[in-house]
Amino acid sequence: MSIRVESIRKRFGGFTALDDINLDISDGGLVGLLGPSGSGKTTLLRIIAGLEQPDRGRVFFNDRDVTTLDARRRRVGFVFQQYALFRHLTVADNVAFGLRMLPRGERPGRDAIRARVRELLELVQMDTMSGRYPAQLSGGQKQRVALARALALKPEVLLLDEPFGALDAKVRKELRRWLRHLHEQIDVTSLFVTHDQEEAMEVSDRVVVMSQGHIEQVGTPLQVYEQPASRFVFDFLGHINALEGRYDGHQWRDGDAYLRLDTRGACPNGDLTLYLRPHEAELARQPSDSASLPVRVAGRSVFGGTVTVELEPRGWGQGILEVEVDREAWRDLDPQRDEPLFLLPRDLQTVTCDGDLGPRVRPA
Amino acid sequence: MPRHWHQWALILAAFGAVAVLLVLPLVLIFSQAFSQGATVVAENLTSTDMISAIKLTLIVALVTVPVNLVFGVLLAWCVTRYEFRGRKLLTTLIDIPFAMSPVVAGLCYLVVYGGQSVVGQWLDDTLGLQLMFALPGMIMVTVFVTCPYVARVLIPLMQSQGTEEEEAAILLGASGWQAFWYVTLPKIRWALLYGVVLTNARAVGEFGAVSVVSGLIRGETLTLPLLIQMLNEDYNTVGAFTAAGLLAALALITLLLKTVLEWRQRHKIDAAQEVTP
Numbered sequence: 001m002s003i004r005v006e007s008i009r010k011r012f013g014g015f016t017a018l019d020d021i022n023l024d025i026s027d028g029g030l031v032g033l034l035g036p037s038g039s040g041k042t043t044l045l046r047i048i049a050g051l052e053q054p055d056r057g058r059v060f061f062n063d064r065d066v067t068t069l070d071a072r073r074r075r076v077g078f079v080f081q082q083y084a085l086f087r088h089l090t091v092a093d094n095v096a097f098g099l100r101m102l103p104r105g106e107r108p109g110r111d112a113i114r115a116r117v118r119e120l121l122e123l124v125q126m127d128t129m130s131g132r133y134p135a136q137l138s139g140g141q142k143q144r145v146a147l148a149r150a151l152a153l154k155p156e157v158l159l160l161d162e163p164f165g166a167l168d169a170k171v172r173k174e175l176r177r178w179l180r181h182l183h184e185q186i187d188v189t190s191l192f193v194t195h196d197q198e199e200a201m202e203v204s205d206r207v208v209v210m211s212q213g214h215i216e217q218v219g220t221p222l223q224v225y226e227q228p229a230s231r232f233v234f235d236f237l238g239h240i241n242a243l244e245g246r247y248d249g250h251q252w253r254d255g256d257a258y259l260r261l262d263t264r265g266a267c268p269n270g271d272l273t274l275y276l277r278p279h280e281a282e283l284a285r286q287p288s289d290s291a292s293l294p295v296r297v298a299g300r301s302v303f304g305g306t307v308t309v310e311l312e313p314r315g316w317g318q319g320i321l322e323v324e325v326d327r328e329a330w331r332d333l334d335p336q337r338d339e340p341l342f343l344l345p346r347d348l349q350t351v352t353c354d355g356d357l358g359p360r361v362r363p364a
Numbered sequence: 365m366p367r368h369w370h371q372w373a374l375i376l377a378a379f380g381a382v383a384v385l386l387v388l389p390l391v392l393i394f395s396q397a398f399s400q401g402a403t404v405v406a407e408n409l410t411s412t413d414m415i416s417a418i419k420l421t422l423i424v425a426l427v428t429v430p431v432n433l434v435f436g437v438l439l440a441w442c443v444t445r446y447e448f449r450g451r452k453l454l455t456t457l458i459d460i461p462f463a464m465s466p467v468v469a470g471l472c473y474l475v476v477y478g479g480q481s482v483v484g485q486w487l488d489d490t491l492g493l494q495l496m497f498a499l500p501g502m503i504m505v506t507v508f509v510t511c512p513y514v515a516r517v518l519i520p521l522m523q524s525q526g527t528e529e530e531e532a533a534i535l536l537g538a539s540g541w542q543a544f545w546y547v548t549l550p551k552i553r554w555a556l557l558y559g560v561v562l563t564n565a566r567a568v569g570e571f572g573a574v575s576v577v578s579g580l581i582r583g584e585t586l587t588l589p590l591l592i593q594m595l596n597e598d599y600n601t602v603g604a605f606t607a608a609g610l611l612a613a614l615a616l617i618t619l620l621l622k623t624v625l626e627w628r629q630r631h632k633i634d635a636a637q638e639v640t641p
Binding site: 049050051071072073074075076077078080082084085086087088097098101102149152153 | 528529531532533534535536537538539542546547550551
């Protein structure tokens, strides 16, 4: 089932949670709503579920206007951040709840309910724990029961609020993969809320980046990462280093550091901020013709295929810069702590003086 | 287990205090009642005044408890589930019966609903209904005095439990009533029971407010606490202590009931835990 949201606005007191939101989610999609806390993503999810009423705007399921439809009649599956399992019911009774609430005519018989519950618990690999109470389950187990419960009525829309937020890193990774897999198994349109960039990138087909009640960008994970539509999106997706300095038409300078650039994005007054992603730079013992950014190694973390290096600028900038270099390159360079080095950016993102993104540039 | 002698001493002191302050008076009530033998107790128990007082007390409690059960749940629901102007004011207003002396409450009711008042006269003229110095008035003040108990127990609990489980139930197709019946009620039932026990204990034992509006008509408007006072003033010590023993026994039974119910619930949870590894 497709979901369409038209000009949704929602205020809580003086706070605008959502301001004129338009969104189209196609049938069968797995979409991540990504944004920092307070960006309105959970409110949007709750409005789609019918738990909140928008002040203005409409919600459509398959072109059917459901804006005024009661939450209990929308037939969406919903997974709460804290799972909201019924604490006084066993795992099996939690999953059976929706089936038991059906009106007499539609309600399956006892055996049919039991069979459906077993089937769902098998799907989420919780069939051995059907007699347990929620208090006796781990976070990951609760999460899966909550999912089974949400799927019991075969919803065509599945909404998940920070589904992995309360889990530890390893379980989270496992469950993410498992959710993707599950989504492929059953025919459902899924929308999940997350503040974790990595999670949104890994799980979703499409990412909706939100900030302060607005949608900043909608696109595939690759699109939003490679062609960010705004400074916020660039900023929010992964760590960035901001290099602030002045540009004279040929050269960007800040203290002892300079970069030879050709850019049309500088401010008339000469200020130019450059964004550098950690993996878009190299380290060397000598400056290049076009770049001289003297730094000192302040720390490093070797984990996986890349080495994350913390650099302290020498004679320019402020604060610590973070870059990621290939493990091989790091071994070849083999720098000592405090050894003076030079940072060689490959790609830089310019920021215009009104705060938007300018063209991407290379030192040349 | 405590390891040091002073820990044992503290525990001993606690038991000592409980014995002196709670158990000893209770034992004395029963020993005084039976001081002239069981036959006198039986005589006292079967006297018309006593039987009428027992009936009246039970009627007052039987009306008060359900009324305040429903009222308390509605109020707690209202305060914890909805955001509205004056919510804080409402939660403060619930506490009036706690803050006010019951005698004052009784007097207030007398002023508002008594024969001299506009409301009282109107009721008497149009419906021939007399509220004060009769059963309705006694029930009204008892309801007033005991109305905060259920709500006060429920509000903090329902606040801490939040509304997500109810929302989950609604999203699974439950109606508001079903969500209350299958989700909210099971979550609050022990607190509710506790509130009911408190309400009942207070309703049965209320003296001040009831004594103002009862009119103290022997055999008609005397509840057990009022009868105790009356018998004591008549120098009928055995009679007074028999009635007191009855009240005390009632209290002990409610306490026992509550403990048994709690124990059974815990037992159920433990059993469920043992089933699974």
